[in-house]
Amino acid sequence: MKLYEELAEQLRQSIEQGLFVSGDRLPSIRALSREHRVSITTVQEAYRYLEDQGFVESRPKSGYFVRTRACMPTLPEVSRPARRPLDVSQWEDILNMLGAENPSRVFSLGHAMPDLSSPTLKPLLRLWADQARRGDMRVLEYDSLRGTEELRVQIARLASASGCQLHPDDLIITTGCQEALFCALRAVSGPGDVVAVDSPCFYGAMQAIKANGLKVMEIPTHAEYGISVEALELALEQWPIKAILVTPTCNNPLGYSMSEERKRALYQLAQRFDIAIIEDDIYGDLAYAWPRPRTIKSFDTDGRVLLCSSFSKTLAPGLREGWIDPGRYREQVIHNKFVATAASSTLPQFAVAEFIAQGGYERHLRRMRAQYQRNRDLMVDWLERHFPAGTRISYPQGGYLLWVELSQDIDCVELSRELSDEQFRIAPGVLFSASGKYRNCMRINFTRGLDERTLSALTVLAEMIAERQPAPV
Amino acid sequence: MKLYEELAEQLRQSIEQGLFVSGDRLPSIRALSREHRVSITTVQEAYRYLEDQGFVESRPKSGYFVRTRACMPTLPEVSRPARRPLDVSQWEDILNMLGAENPSRVFSLGHAMPDLSSPTLKPLLRLWADQARRGDMRVLEYDSLRGTEELRVQIARLASASGCQLHPDDLIITTGCQEALFCALRAVSGPGDVVAVDSPCFYGAMQAIKANGLKVMEIPTHAEYGISVEALELALEQWPIKAILVTPTCNNPLGYSMSEERKRALYQLAQRFDIAIIEDDIYGDLAYAWPRPRTIKSFDTDGRVLLCSSFSKTLAPGLREGWIDPGRYREQVIHNKFVATAASSTLPQFAVAEFIAQGGYERHLRRMRAQYQRNRDLMVDWLERHFPAGTRISYPQGGYLLWVELSQDIDCVELSRELSDEQFRIAPGVLFSASGKYRNCMRINFTRGLDERTLSALTVLAEMIAERQPAPV
Numbered sequence: 001m002k003l004y005e006e007l008a009e010q011l012r013q014s015i016e017q018g019l020f021v022s023g024d025r026l027p028s029i030r031a032l033s034r035e036h037r038v039s040i041t042t043v044q045e046a047y048r049y050l051e052d053q054g055f056v057e058s059r060p061k062s063g064y065f066v067r068t069r070a071c072m073p074t075l076p077e078v079s080r081p082a083r084r085p086l087d088v089s090q091w092e093d094i095l096n097m098l099g100a101e102n103p104s105r106v107f108s109l110g111h112a113m114p115d116l117s118s119p120t121l122k123p124l125l126r127l128w129a130d131q132a133r134r135g136d137m138r139v140l141e142y143d144s145l146r147g148t149e150e151l152r153v154q155i156a157r158l159a160s161a162s163g164c165q166l167h168p169d170d171l172i173i174t175t176g177c178q179e180a181l182f183c184a185l186r187a188v189s190g191p192g193d194v195v196a197v198d199s200p201c202f203y204g205a206m207q208a209i210k211a212n213g214l215k216v217m218e219i220p221t222h223a224e225y226g227i228s229v230e231a232l233e234l235a236l237e238q239w240p241i242k243a244i245l246v247t248p249t250c251n252n253p254l255g256y257s258m259s260e261e262r263k264r265a266l267y268q269l270a271q272r273f274d275i276a277i278i279e280d281d282i283y284g285d286l287a288y289a290w291p292r293p294r295t296i297k298s299f300d301t302d303g304r305v306l307l308c309s310s311f312s313k314t315l316a317p318g319l320r321e322g323w324i325d326p327g328r329y330r331e332q333v334i335h336n337k338f339v340a341t342a343a344s345s346t347l348p349q350f351a352v353a354e355f356i357a358q359g360g361y362e363r364h365l366r367r368m369r370a371q372y373q374r375n376r377d378l379m380v381d382w383l384e385r386h387f388p389a390g391t392r393i394s395y396p397q398g399g400y401l402l403w404v405e406l407s408q409d410i411d412c413v414e415l416s417r418e419l420s421d422e423q424f425r426i427a428p429g430v431l432f433s434a435s436g437k438y439r440n441c442m443r444i445n446f447t448r449g450l451d452e453r454t455l456s457a458l459t460v461l462a463e464m465i466a467e468r469q470p471a472p473v
Numbered sequence: 474m475k476l477y478e479e480l481a482e483q484l485r486q487s488i489e490q491g492l493f494v495s496g497d498r499l500p501s502i503r504a505l506s507r508e509h510r511v512s513i514t515t516v517q518e519a520y521r522y523l524e525d526q527g528f529v530e531s532r533p534k535s536g537y538f539v540r541t542r543a544c545m546p547t548l549p550e551v552s553r554p555a556r557r558p559l560d561v562s563q564w565e566d567i568l569n570m571l572g573a574e575n576p577s578r579v580f581s582l583g584h585a586m587p588d589l590s591s592p593t594l595k596p597l598l599r600l601w602a603d604q605a606r607r608g609d610m611r612v613l614e615y616d617s618l619r620g621t622e623e624l625r626v627q628i629a630r631l632a633s634a635s636g637c638q639l640h641p642d643d644l645i646i647t648t649g650c651q652e653a654l655f656c657a658l659r660a661v662s663g664p665g666d667v668v669a670v671d672s673p674c675f676y677g678a679m680q681a682i683k684a685n686g687l688k689v690m691e692i693p694t695h696a697e698y699g700i701s702v703e704a705l706e707l708a709l710e711q712w713p714i715k716a717i718l719v720t721p722t723c724n725n726p727l728g729y730s731m732s733e734e735r736k737r738a739l740y741q742l743a744q745r746f747d748i749a750i751i752e753d754d755i756y757g758d759l760a761y762a763w764p765r766p767r768t769i770k771s772f773d774t775d776g777r778v779l780l781c782s783s784f785s786k787t788l789a790p791g792l793r794e795g796w797i798d799p800g801r802y803r804e805q806v807i808h809n810k811f812v813a814t815a816a817s818s819t820l821p822q823f824a825v826a827e828f829i830a831q832g833g834y835e836r837h838l839r840r841m842r843a844q845y846q847r848n849r850d851l852m853v854d855w856l857e858r859h860f861p862a863g864t865r866i867s868y869p870q871g872g873y874l875l876w877v878e879l880s881q882d883i884d885c886v887e888l889s890r891e892l893s894d895e896q897f898r899i900a901p902g903v904l905f906s907a908s909g910k911y912r913n914c915m916r917i918n919f920t921r922g923l924d925e926r927t928l929s930a931l932t933v934l935a936e937m938i939a940e941r942q943p944a945p946v
Contacts, residue, residue, distance in 0.1 A: 091808060098618060116610040125605045125612075128820070132602035137589040139598075140789030145571060175648045175793070178815035191664055191686070204815060211812040213664070316613030318819030320648070335564060339684040342651035342677060345818040346791030347601070 004045035073393040076405040081199040081218030088210035110427020115447040120364035128351040139347040147173020150353035163298030180308035180324035187332035188276040189242040198227040200432030226258035250283035255396025287398035303328030375449035424457040477518035546866040549878040554691030561683035583900020588920040593837035601824040612820040620646020623826035636771030653781035653797035660805035661749040662715040671700040673905030699731035723756035728869025760871035776801030848922035897930040
């Protein structure tokens with residue numbers, strides 16, 4: 001390897017590891033020359049080499065910069081799920097992805113775990129410790145059936161950022177967003193009913209649909225615009241659909257945020273067919289653009305939207321602090337909540353409420369939004385370079401999850417099974433389908449960008465995919 | 474009031490407040506005379522007066538003692554619920570009893586909240602604080618779908634006291650016992666099925682039956698022997714019952730513990746009809762007799778018993794730490810748990826596991842068992858004296874809940890409604906019935922014995938009941 005190639009390789013690694021991120025100015029030629037004890041020419045050659053490879057760009061009179069993504073990657077195609085209501089399957093694949101028995105010992109490249117290493121989370125643990133130490137026995141009691149007033153007040157306050165006027169009395173604290181979705185589904189439908197969803201769709205919601213004896217109607221969904229309101233309308237005309245379950249903001253797994261127009265159109269459609277909307281907003285506060293996008297709930301004038309969310313993605317999943325504003329379905333949701341878990345854990349509610357009140361939540365969000373956006377670009381760049389040509393990649397507007405669509409010949413379920421000896425797991429696309437579609441897709445978590453563990457898993461994965469990739473025609 | 478009457482009144486209050494409990498030796502005549510500056514004769518008259526009233530007893534050459542309960546009170550009659558499967562109702566009454574909106578501002582005489590003021594709970598909070606302060610991020614992650622291994626190991630270890638050989642891998646941590654019961658019910662039955670229960674029956678279980686579209690078959694139950702195995706057999710022959718849900722040890726609300734023979738007979742019956750048993754053991758570790766009674770699960774050879782429990786009654790309900798050993802229904806229960814809440818709160822699991830490992834749980838139990846047994850006697854004595862003749866009272870073998878059966882003319886639902894201006898609430902018997910039975914009954918919590926708040930609530934209640942009591946024939 002020539003000297004300039006060595007230097008270029010070092011710079012490339014720094015970029016991939018996130019030391020320099022999209023748009024960052026790179027060290028000057030003179031500085032690099034001094035630092036690495038190489039000639040000016042060698043540094044110039046190294047930069048030109050990286051420029052050819054698309055890593056950096058030169059700006060006249062300013063130097064070299066990490067290339068900013070000028071455009072979206074080639075997005076996944078609009079999904080084409082089955083055109084009839086289906087029973088949900090795929091539970092076995094989910095158990096496998098969750099690493100079932102020992103999640104902490106296996107690195108899950110596809111699991112939707114946020115980055116918990118940020119120093120902005122420390123004050124939350126401190127508050128938690130303080131409250132336990134203070135020995136206030138309220139933290140050991142059942143809270144009210146709806147959750148502590150302290151936390152409900154804070155959640156209502158935060159909701160104004162999404163254009164919502166929520167009242168603390170309307171909120172019910174749940175054991176994560178999963179319980180919110182579960183209670184919502186049970187409130188608006190009964191066994192045999194059909195629920196429409198965006199597709200691919202969060203597997204937890206789909207399994208809740210399955211467990212409640214419901215059928216799912218998957219609607220074609222675009223990786224930039226979201227669920228097709230037009231296709232949904234056709235489905236509503238054709239099938240006795242009781243509710244629509246969607247994640248319209250920072251979607252999981254596709255990453256899009258629907259425009260206000262499309263959200264409003266979806267709401268109006270629900271009004272016209274007089275059905276409920278279950279809106280999963282769990283990633284909404286992680287939108288890169290601020291102020292964050294409005295929720296569908298913010299357009300709701302007749303209480304047909306059940307807004308579900310939690311702190312699992314913004315703060316930490318182990319808190320199990322979710323909530324629901326059930327709109328007009330309040331009575332049923334309270335009953336569902338009571339029979340499922342009676343109440344949610346009390347102490348974390350006091351700690352989180354105090355953390356929000358002190359401004360810790362917003363500080364943490366600011367940092368995570370920036371980190372996740374940077375890491376999205378790093379990850380998309382890396383995948384474009386190392387995954388086969390023709391790979392399609394989503395371009396999330398928030399959160400930390402990427403959807404990757406490979407050539408039709410690549411079977412991610414098989415890939416996943418072959419990983420059983422490796423120290424990491426992937427989330428094959430089938431988890432997000434009612435009927436085994438999206439086998440050539442996978443979800444990737446980019447919270448930590450291209451840190452060592454992620455990079456080594458991705459490298460193994462890229463090799464495995466390359467081996468299976470058919471020769472270009 | 475004469476001098477000796479005044480002294481007797483003071484002694485009576487000391488007994489009722491628990492300063493002296495059943496079997497305690499009372500101060501000598503000489504000591505009291507000195508302390509109160511009254512003559513020996515006055516003290517003798519006071520003690521004789523209390524003896525006449527049944528508060529104290531003299532033992533030759535030993536002095537005066539707080540009277541020990543020589544026998545059970547007059548127990549409630551065997552329940553006679555409807556003889557056919559029913560739909561569960563009574564949700565409105567439960568919401569009212571829970572004080573719905575602001576539980577902490579109203580004293581609930583009937584709510585099943587343990588005493589959280591014991592110093593033996595402090596180390597748990599300390600461990601909790603330590604773990605949060607240590608900043609180990611594992612406490613913020615999702616735990617495994619089944620809960621942390623640390624806690625499952627400790628629960629399996631404790632189970633040997635109930636005659637059970639549980640394996641940590643067989644346990645699933647749940648959000649309180651309510652989620653365990655909910656998941657168990659969903660695993661063994663489907664909409665339209667019939668579930669047999671002891672009657673009166675814990676309202677949370679009955680509401681879970683209702684929410685899952687099941688019907689309930691209430692079985693006559695004796696306040697000392699438990700559910701009638703004979704009546705259950707008749708019901709099994711007559712109706713298509715899918716499962717039996719029982720609380721056979723330290724029953725809620727009746728307080729009995731079924732004998733081993735009856736537990737075994739119940740298990741054999743379930744085998745004969747090939748149905749599942751959902752065993753709620755939530756109060757089992759609070760049995761006054763030690764070693765504690767065996768669970769039905771301990772007789773289980775073919776995995777048909779789903780053992781459900783939690784730390785809500787032994788430690789604190791706000792932890793929301795429950796568990797289930799689902800026996801042969803493992804796969805269904807894991808799926809039910811995943812769709813309902815995905816996982817349970819992580820940090821409390823580490824703290825509780827450590828608390829048990831350090832011996833804190835057993836120390837706490839020892840103290841609470843003694844306290845609750847003392848308070849049972851105090852409360853039963855008080856009720857026998859202040860509630861109308863003919864009142865029937867349960868005689869719990871563990872836990873802290875009493876079942877009181879008043880004259881048929883007393884309507885506790887009405888009583889309950891009239892309490893809306895008072896600072897306390899009662900739990901009318903109808904909550905424990907599928908169809909509005911037990912209106913003349915109520916459940917009373919005796920955790921704190923006859924402390925000021927309890928005594929003042931009971932006094933108001935006794936007056937209200939006396940006003941309504943029909944004249945003896």
